Amino acid sequence: MIEIDAIDRRILAILQKDGRITNADLAARVNLSASACHRRVQRLEQDGFIRAYTALLDRRKLARLSTVFVEITLSGQATELLEAFERGVRTIPDLLECHLMAGTADYLLKLAVADTDDFARIHREYLTRLPGVAQMHSSFALRTVAETTALSL
């Protein structure tokens, strides 16, 4: 595994918060020249530490105010069943996350929906059509207390 030092971690921490900071400003904040800083960022990108640069949109402005978590138990654990289920899951347009959970053969899905009606539509059009589902349990988030994509460094 490629090692990174304290300066690299500072660079990553800053880019996690502001992915569009200019190289000159980033260099100043980590006390490096622009060229040295630029080289480090390039290396971090090439080595795969930086997976992507993204714009995070405001869900309120785009009418996706509610977050719903859906726990799903499959009717079996055969590989084909899981694969078919996962293929289906990936086609859900408003899916944010899907995790295979330990313990029982449970999946946890996270969706961004506009409101309860919107969730009802997604439930009807997508969730009920997923193959191999034995049980499904949905939970609405009332309020998001904390939400970040930044890892602690």
Place this chain on the structure above:
Amino acid sequence: MIEIDAIDRRILAILQKDGRITNADLAARVNLSASACHRRVQRLEQDGFIRAYTALLDRRKLARLSTVFVEITLSGQATELLEAFERGVRTIPDLLECHLMAGTADYLLKLAVADTDDFARIHREYLTRLPGVAQMHSSFALRTVAETTALSL
């Protein structure tokens, strides 16, 4: 609420995937001149549609391979209790999300941890010290099937 048109949605969709695309390339992909495109992006930023630009890091490279969901039931529902709990939650360094869930007074936490030992440490140092906790139930994600920050547009 400020309205956006189809071109704005295309711009947002592209920026969600590549937050560092050059304005010239973005303009070409939405069939606009660079200046017109730049003006739209500026407007989308000022109007708050774009909340932030971020770099998404590779959790594998940074030894945060596991995702853990923690369901927490509080011992009561008094406002002070919730506020104290939420203040405490926000200090957990590896916390990715915290949602107040509908139904019972339950919180759902999502954490990025290195492994079970790391989670044990976080559990000991942070989770057990959260005020007002009546019950706690942790679930490990075995595998992440899908994970995106991009909303469907």
Place this chain on the structure above:
DNA sequence: AATACCACGCAAGATTCTTCGATCAATCAC
């Protein structure tokens, strides 16, 4: 039909990126 209003494209000045060679410090072999 006249007017106002946007959004557009073009172009140019300002900013920023990106790469080059030279320099410096640390490490290692001898």
Place this chain on the structure above:
DNA sequence: GTGATTGATCGAAGAATCTTGCGTGGTATT
């Protein structure tokens, strides 16, 4: 100790990009 090697740094300059002013065209409103 001394010289060589490695790796990272810096400054500078050319290339790329951003950003803004201005004139134009299309559309809606009166």
